[in-house]
Amino acid sequence: MRELTTLTYEEHGPLATVTLNRPGQGNRINIAMIQDLAAVCDHLEDASEARVVVFRGANGVFSEGIDFGDFDPGKLIDIHGFNKWEKIVVRLERLPKVTVALVDGPALGGGFQLALVMDQRLASPRATFHLPEVHLGFLPGMATFRLAKYVGLGHAKRILLCAPVLGPEEALRLGILDRVSEDLDQALAETIASFGPIHTVAVQLARRLLNESFCTQFEDALGNFLAAQHRSVTQTAFLDTLKRARETR
Amino acid sequence: MPGTRPRLLSIGTANPPRWYSQDEVLDLYHTTQPALRSLFHSGHIRGRFLYLPEPGPDGIPPLETQGELLDKHLKGAMEIGPLAIERCLEPMGLRPADIDYLVVLTTTGFLAPGLSAHLCRRMGFRDDCARLDVVGMGCNAGLNGLNPTANWALAHPGHNALQVCIEVCSAAYVYDHTMRTAVVNSLFGDGAAAALVRCCDTDSRAFAPEILGFESHIILEALEAMRYDWDSVSHKFSFFLARDIPYFIGVNAPIVVDRLLDRFGLKRRHIAHWIVHSGGKKVIDAMEYNLDLTAHDVRHTLSVLRDMGNLSSGSFLFSLSRLLDEGVVKRGDYGVMITMGPGTSIETALIRW
Known part of the structure; x- marks a missing residue:
């Protein structure tokens, strides 16, 4: 720097x-x-x-x-x-x-x-x-x-x-x-x-959806959420969560 | 200093004369099923320019045979194609006879000889004009075409290459009141866009972006996600859109965009302008939330979708044209153009003003 x-x-x-x-x-x-x-x-x-x-x-x-x-x-x-x-x-x-x-x-x-x-x-x-x-x-x-x-x-x-x-x-x-x-x-x-383990993508998307929450129509926000959720659940952080859930079941 | 990269010097766009609101289309075809009506209103689209037949005695436009649809494609293409070309060339003081390489893209009708030959006869392109017709590549084709167009321009400094995207999507409609066809019939609109590309101008004063490079990506697991099927009941080609398309595209978009930017040592924050294909509301959402773009970044993508629907291969040029009209682009600004379509493919290009 x-x-x-x-x-x-x-x-x-x-x-x-x-x-x-x-x-x-x-x-x-x-x-x-x-x-x-x-x-x-x-x-x-x-x-x-x-x-x-x-x-x-x-x-x-x-x-x-x-x-x-x-x-x-x-x-x-x-x-x-x-x-x-x-x-x-x-x-x-x-x-x-x-x-x-x-x-x-x-x-x-x-x-x-x-x-x-x-x-x-x-x-x-x-x-x-x-x-x-x-x-x-x-x-x-x-x-x-x-x-x-x-x-x-x-x-x-x-x-x-x-x-x-x-x-x-x-x-x-x-x-x-x-x-x-x-x-x-x-x-x-x-x-x-x-803050726990801090999954960067989930943090960024959660923060973005919250920041948009007071100024987006519900239908638009729902579409945005689905796009963001899809990105989140394809990250390794969530895939690891799924694996652990399966192991402990 | 004369540029050494091909530049996108002018854009012209055209649509059919008649614009229909989503309600007008529904009412015209007496579509009453709530699920179908709701679909037409859920996708951010207000209306589209379409070639729809005049209503018959029963007040409903007659169903068109595949042959009639092919005729409509050619007739419509020969109306909006020449208009877009004139609007592209006229500001540059050029005529069709000045064009040395003509690339014409369409996915909404199959014909031989291709549209380029018809345009030559209609508009007075020279008989030694080199031509390329790209047929059937879909919404991403605009950048698949721009790649050879830019490379031809690079190999022939000072000569004019013209790319024309002509889509008469209303010639690919099947009306059978099912969700499958309503997804298509509620989304796609008719339009043509022409772009003039030339390299190594001695006149570097023109404010036009250089085309720096392309990057492609095909998602083979989603090969069938967008496709033409033969509908043996109505005897027509019927386009199919899988509902997972936005997600396939969203997950893969950062891979190809970052591959493109890495080649030039750039980060996404260095990109001032994003010119994204107006594929549909959900796919635009997916691009926003996977590439961390803002609603402002995709404002033209959304406004083209709102006003005209998905214009297939030419959509991104309509967005680029709106960006240029805004007058906010500055010299040195980078832009990324992204088109998405069957394959499933994501095509990208980096430009710099």
Whole structure:
């Protein structure tokens, strides 16, 4: 992998860790970070043996969101920059790994959005979640699309329009978080253990069908499920399951 | 810098004049069985362009004999084929006499001499135009044909090769109110598509994709999954589609696509445009969920299916044409074209703009 400037990447056996790290900058997301994330995705998709990828933030912050330093108020703002961010978010959402966000500090805007596309979200008591975008006159990316699926439309409207700073307990209660713990490393170890053997194809397809579940007609979803199920049951993971079932019968 | 690969310079498409909604077809043939009506509405298709006979005194189109169907195939082919060719050549400032190699594909009618000879007489192709007729290869044939077309273009730099897919699927219908024939009659539509291929242009300004390579895959365990049978009751060819086709194709699609991409050191994420044959809703689902494509990736595949049904060999060119009309393709973008059909075969091609 090429050298990364906005984040660090470590891989130990089945566990890869991506740490957002822009000291003094609140780990804010800029073009360089999007490019670094793309390089990490290339590696994870093509070369990595890791099964679980953890995303965390250095310096006591998860991420304070988009870095306005890349914008020049005198110039026409390039909407394609926003699209580059959405594209990398989708790519992270579809990684052939199980993903976990470890939030220990503020997760604002794009940082909150990043946490939302992970398969699981764990947080310390110091975590906060905040979407201030609408109060700043713009939109919190495709969090508009994803957030309501977690919390319901009513809470989502409040979180976008009233822009409360959510503490970890409220985020847990709303379904944004899966777990709050003082000991994040212990919580992470338990969460990873709970993923079981991790059959990548089944994980990817289950996640995809869930992500599509609020916006697909039932008949279309049924066709999609059958196509996905057929792919799953032709994988060795399920064939092994069948063999074991036969042996123990 | 002049290209050194054959390029797909122009596409023209055509359909019969009359479009029928799925309900219109059902009502025309007085199809009342709920299972058959439901089948017509379950496949994402709104309607199709078809050559259907005018209703007789009883209000139902008369049943056509195999001989009448063959005549209809030729007559229809000589209407939509020339239209597609004109629409392909005219924007390039070319006439049929400028074509040096003519490849014509059809699966919906058998005839000798082939459609290429009929097109020569009808449209003024030169009498020294080299020709190839590909008959009976089915929905995948568009890429089976494009392979020799591109290779001919590569071997004859600067000369014009034209491929024409002409399918009058309504000339392959059997109406007997059974599920077997309703599966076919509810799916296939009529259409023709022509593609101009030329290599080593001195003019490299034209924005047209280079054809980089092909990869084929035949699934012999599913040899009988799509086939013509002779129906000795109605005395007609009757096309059969097995219900497991989407699954055979889905499982095998990644094998052939990745084989194609590996040859060029590419990953699926490097492909900006997927041009997939509009085989049917289930087979498109299978492609999406086995190749990890999104609904956006197959938007034209789905919209061609919705508006026209399965046009057999020319379908993928209709999708490609819609992609080009969108104006989103950029120089350097890669595209993968995939067609699926009897064999059971999956054919693929890599292109780059």
